[in-house]
Amino acid sequence: MLQIIAELCGGVGLFLIGMTLLTDSLKSIAGNTLKALLTKFTANKFKAMLSGIGLTILVNSSTATTVATIGFVSAGALTFAQAIGIIIGANIGTTSTGWLVAFVGLKFSISMFALPLIALGAIIKLLCKDRLALFGLVIAGFGLIFYGIDVLQAAMAGFSEQSDFTLLAYSGFWSKILLVLIGVVMAMVLQSSTAAITATMAALASGAVDFPQALFMVIGQNVGAVSITVLSVIGASINAKRTVAVNVIFNLVSAAVAFILLAPAFIALTQQVAYFQDFDAVILLAIFHTAFSLMGAAIFMPMIKQLEAFVIRILPDDSPSILACLDETSLQVPSAALQSARQVVHYCLFEIFSILRLLIKEGILPKQKQLDELDQVIAQVEEYLEKIALVGHSELKKSFLALLRVMIYVRVLRSDLEHMEYGCLLRTQPMVYQLALDYVHIIDNYMEYGMNLTDLELISHLRDELNNLKKWTSNHRAEIRLKLMEYSEVHQLSAAKGLELLAAQRWMDRLIAHSYRFSNVLYESIDEGH
Structure with missing residues (x-):
């Protein structure tokens, strides 16, 4: 027996x-x-x-x-x-x-x-x-x-x-x-x-x-x-x-x-x-x-x-959250896990650009709770990406690496939010503020929540417009800086205040440059997928 x-x-x-x-x-x-x-x-x-x-x-x-x-x-x-x-x-x-x-x-x-x-x-x-x-x-x-x-x-x-x-x-x-x-x-x-x-x-x-x-x-x-x-x-x-x-x-x-x-x-x-x-x-x-x-x-x-x-x-959903996308069971199907992670990465981008839009257009700073939740989502999606196993899935590796590159710029753009006070300060300077409004106008056209960030034509237009704005800032950087210094002298601002105005201009330049590089990485990742 x-x-x-x-x-x-x-x-x-x-x-x-x-x-x-x-x-x-x-x-x-x-x-x-x-x-x-x-x-x-x-x-x-x-x-x-x-x-x-x-x-x-x-x-x-x-x-x-x-x-x-x-x-x-x-x-x-x-x-x-x-x-x-x-x-x-x-x-x-x-x-x-x-x-x-x-x-x-x-x-x-x-x-x-x-x-x-x-x-x-x-x-x-x-x-x-x-x-x-x-x-x-x-x-x-x-x-x-x-x-x-x-x-x-x-x-x-x-x-x-x-x-x-x-x-x-x-x-x-x-x-x-x-x-x-x-x-x-x-x-x-x-x-x-x-x-x-x-x-x-x-x-x-x-x-x-x-x-x-x-x-x-x-x-x-x-x-x-x-x-x-x-x-x-x-x-x-x-x-x-x-x-x-x-x-x-x-x-x-x-x-x-x-x-x-x-x-x-x-x-x-x-x-x-x-x-x-x-x-x-x-x-x-x-x-x-x-x-x-x-x-x-x-x-x-x-x-x-x-x-x-x-x-x-x-089974009601009492606490709706983007983190619900990061389902551990999806890790058993790498293509599903990758799509889930991509959706959360795109959500992080929309959140960052929404904060910037309100900051520049309305002068409204985000609450600390909103920033903490954003940091939590970024940390969770990074942990999730580490768990995705692609052994035997060579066709998904390019998409995975492209998403990691986009994730790097999520971190870069999040770091730009560390100096959001500059966004309020530049509102006092017409020339720099107009540059910021031009930036927000581009973002409003292409980065509305729910838009398809895998659309090659859409991202191509976003990249071109940000590139043009970046070139304009490079060509007029010295001119803007000179006008800021003249403004400080005319209004008898302290040296510290004048330096803050120059720092706000540099912050805006970096934000435009980082956004352009992000759009370029996004464009390349979609183009490779095609």
Whole structure:
């Protein structure tokens, strides 16, 4: 018996390692495909659902799809309503693994092919780089998955000979509940509903459990999958919690309806209809698993708006903050994390330019609380950028480095705010003040909050106008300085006051120069991305 348990654990372990290799490598190969699928093909709820199905099949993981969705909702690239459609689709897409196991993994003894696949994948990983190396891990992952299934099936065959599951009959209500709870525990222990369902399929194929028992265990495994996502968002942003709440509601309601209606219907079909009595039980289980998710989609797709309103009501956002974008779960999808960080960096820029606008036009200094909050956001986004891992994501490295360069100028422009008193002082000097107003006029035209700072043409115009202003200040610097000195003499200002006026002029010159360099860096980063 101990040997059988060891084989069971080993089979599950091989399967999980294979799934991890396969999923992580496919996510890396997909790169910006994650973003493209989730942001371009979600115009309506049905397209959002289809995107969720397609992406989950692509990366072989509903968790990866959920995490990516959370990240892009946090970054503002997706609405919460779009996210609901994607989550529903992800639950349907994840059933594809069950079909693969039913038709391939349990129909043939493929261990003799699985081991060469593992070897081939390892060789490609060692000899190649970038995407080819990742493709090697995909091949090795497939090999490990099927080898793990083969080990698991053999162990289940031995387990069925030495175990008696007649106590887990499905005739009574509490027996069904017990089977569901077993499924929940399996998914929680294995941290994967796919692995738990695969183990159930292997048990069914070997006779360790019968078809009705397997149905109720699968219901429990879908519920158990919810606990994995719930644990992943403890302490996460409100957007992450809302997205996971949708997943929880979807799975719990679907499980309840499947328990009451769908499972009894499938049992009745296999017991009373001759055609289904001869049907392969493992394939019927895969059909049930898909029907489970399709039924949930049929329930929730017509009422997405109501579901959205309900989730927002039970999880209100009491403290709206740009820091909600910096969701830790998004770090698992670098393209989502990068977009989240970019949005926060742009927010910092808009905040700095808003402060400068009020300072120069109205003479209003910001409150210390506003500056402290800005410093907190800058510090948080810098920490977040340090956590973004881009191993195997060479196509994102340019964008990442470009964002770091922009971040440097966020810091430079923030340091210019340390001498904001000069902004009030230059308002007393018509010539310098006109220069400051020209600067603010340019900022007003191009740096309104919500504008697209990835628009090449927009940033090109901003750069040209700031460059022209910078050239003008360089050409007239001596003239302005002379007029300031004359003003000091005529009005008999103290030497200290005269020096302050000259310092205010230098501050304005630096601010224009720094803003131009920032626009130039932003332009170059967008141009490289194109």
